[in-house]
Amino acid sequence: MKIVGISGSIVGSKTKTAMSQTIQTLQERYPDADVTLIDLAEYEIQFSDGRNYLDYPGDTKYVTETMMEADALIIGTPIFQASIPGTLKNLFDLLPVDAFRDKVVSMVVTAGSAKHYLIAEQQLKPILGYMKAQVLQNYVFIEEQDFYRKEIVNDDVFFRIERLVEETMVLAETYQHMRQAEDEKYGF
Amino acid sequence: MEQYRINPKQGMEFGIYTLGDHLANPETGERIPASQRLEEIVELAKLADEAGIDFFSVGESHQDYFTTQAHSVVLSAIAQATEKIKIASSSTIISTLDPVRVYEDFATVDLISKGRTEVIAGRASRVGNFDLLGYNLHDYEELYEEKFDLLLQINQNEVVNWNGQYRPALRNARVLPRPYHGSLPIWRAVGGHPSSAVKAGYSGVPIFLATLGGPVSIFQRTVDAYREALVEAGYDPAEFPVATAGFFHLAETTQQAQKEMYSYINEGMKKTNGRGFPKSNFAQGADRRNVMNIGSPQEIIEKMLYQHEMFGHQRYIAQMDFGGVPFSQLRRNIEQIATEVLPAIKKYTAEK
Numbered sequence A: 001m002k003i004v005g006i007s008g009s010i011v012g013s014k015t016k017t018a019m020s021q022t023i024q025t026l027q028e029r030y031p032d033a034d035v036t037l038i039d040l041a042e043y044e045i046q047f048s049d050g051r052n053y054l055d056y057p058g059d060t061k062y063v064t065e066t067m068m069e070a071d072a073l074i075i076g077t078p079i080f081q082a083s084i085p086g087t088l089k090n091l092f093d094l095l096p097v098d099a100f101r102d103k104v105v106s107m108v109v110t111a112g113s114a115k116h117y118l119i120a121e122q123q124l125k126p127i128l129g130y131m132k133a134q135v136l137q138n139y140v141f142i143e144e145q146d147f148y149r150k151e152i153v154n155d156d157v158f159f160r161i162e163r164l165v166e167e168t169m170v171l172a173e174t175y176q177h178m179r180q181a182e183d184e185k186y187g188f
Numbered sequence B: 001m002e003q004y005r006i007n008p009k010q011g012m013e014f015g016i017y018t019l020g021d022h023l024a025n026p027e028t029g030e031r032i033p034a035s036q037r038l039e040e041i042v043e044l045a046k047l048a049d050e051a052g053i054d055f056f057s058v059g060e061s062h063q064d065y066f067t068t069q070a071h072s073v074v075l076s077a078i079a080q081a082t083e084k085i086k087i088a089s090s091s092t093i094i095s096t097l098d099p100v101r102v103y104e105d106f107a108t109v110d111l112i113s114k115g116r117t118e119v120i121a122g123r124a125s126r127v128g129n130f131d132l133l134g135y136n137l138h139d140y141e142e143l144y145e146e147k148f149d150l151l152l153q154i155n156q157n158e159v160v161n162w163n164g165q166y167r168p169a170l171r172n173a174r175v176l177p178r179p180y181h182g183s184l185p186i187w188r189a190v191g192g193h194p195s196s197a198v199k200a201g202y203s204g205v206p207i208f209l210a211t212l213g214g215p216v217s218i219f220q221r222t223v224d225a226y227r228e229a230l231v232e233a234g235y236d237p238a239e240f241p242v243a244t245a246g247f248f249h250l251a252e253t254t255q256q257a258q259k260e261m262y263s264y265i266n267e268g269m270k271k272t273n274g275r276g277f278p279k280s281n282f283a284q285g286a287d288r289r290n291v292m293n294i295g296s297p298q299e300i301i302e303k304m305l306y307q308h309e310m311f312g313h314q315r316y317i318a319q320m321d322f323g324g325v326p327f328s329q330l331r332r333n334i335e336q337i338a339t340e341v342l343p344a345i346k347k348y349t350a351e352k
Helices: A014-029 A058-069 A086-094 A119-130 A155-186 B034-050 B071-081 B099-112 B128-133 B137-156 B194-203 B216-232 B254-273 B279-284 B297-311 B327-349
Strands: A002-007 A034-039 A072-078 A104-111 A140-143 B013-018 B055-058 B086-089 B117-122 B159-162 B170-174 B186-190 B207-210 B242-250 B293-295 B315-319
Touching: A002 A014, A002 A058, A002 A155, A014 A034, A014 A072, A014 A104, A014 A140, A014 A155, A034 A058, A058 A086, A072 A119, A072 A155, A104 A119, A104 A155, A140 A155, A155 B279, B013 B034, B013 B242, B013 B327, B034 B055, B034 B071, B034 B327, B055 B071, B055 B315, B071 B086, B071 B099, B099 B117, B099 B137, B117 B137, B128 B137, B137 B159, B137 B186, B137 B194, B186 B194, B194 B207, B194 B216, B207 B216, B216 B242, B216 B297, B242 B254, B242 B297, B242 B327, B254 B279, B254 B293, B293 B297, B297 B315, B297 B327
Parallel strands: A002 A034, A002 A072, A072 A104, A104 A140, B013 B055, B013 B315, B055 B086, B086 B117, B117 B186, B186 B207, B207 B242, B242 B293, B242 B315
Antiparallel strands: B159 B170
């Protein structure tokens, strides 16, 4: 099972901290999973110009190909100006419309204010749904007050991340079994 | 129709096309050498010619997993190896080529083939050709429109005066050699969306419509939009042929045909397009209302006649070699086309 984590911003530390914790939890609990964490701050990714993702060079090609090869994705995002950051939206724009078909996608959201709680619900989920993802309905929402100097300091956040990892893996494994059983019925 | 060398009295034309993909056979994991793939493409054209198939065309793709980038060179070999079959590109990516050079090449192939050659000009769905050949992807639309227009002008006039943005001007330029019959049939390659077909209608050129899967009725909208645009621009749709292109394979039953073809198409699309073909969509290809021609000969004949009723098209071209299909399977298809499909299609579509 290939799992790809995305830290969807090139600035700040909270999303990176939350995603590092999420990926570490996943690796501890599912040592057989093939896990990759992509921190967008470490890559030079160009803006989408509409071409097939395979036709981009360099980092853009690497990141999009890695996402396309995943069985499940955990997308980490901060909230900027009451929305997802442009860097993350650009990743979606780079991919084909049905890029997340047969993939499970879950979300980890960091924000400066509790007022942003529904942004993922109202803005991120519709994009994932449009791109045909099997979306894990629960997401982890982490506020400013849960961090201190780039570390998570609220125990409940650790528990919520653990549950998110488990639910993502259960959904991904279940979906794979279901898909396999359905595909076998076609007889080709 | 005569201008495009189509005779409706002989019924709908049946052709074969290859994109020139060079992929491993997913069943065995083995990829034949490029030399063998090219040899087999020429051999396939020969078999099609001998079987009485009307048309054979070769595509141009500048990507990994392809081998007919120099498609006009391949067509030249096919021109030499065949007798009666019409030959063409499917398609020539005119956007990133020089129309003068393309015309020289295709007029030459036409002379070698003694007047059997056509050009289908497209825009490319993958865009590796832009970087490779030194063009800017931002000019994608304009490059195509301008160069396609120049190609048409060269076809209509032996001496060309032309000014444009993407190529040096031409002053009293004579583009030689001239084709066997004085001009070449030139078609516009059209994808799923009607807007490209509408442009073809406005400029009064015939269309080749690519149809991978989905309802015939959806593609019919594109054909209708094309004919409406022809009328709006003052042309008579009865003078402009329409051709469709799509996946094709024959086996004893439709279930068997799908089984024999799915892994080639699915794995091939993963490699060349970055996404596979979902099984649920592929399975729906068996439905009579779906454009995909993968099934038993009897079912495919019925589907093709249904498509003809809906589109009123003059030519169908079949893609049967995509994704590393072994040559033995292609040979079997050609035999069945010749003995079962072709006679029935011709009989029921010939205009009295």
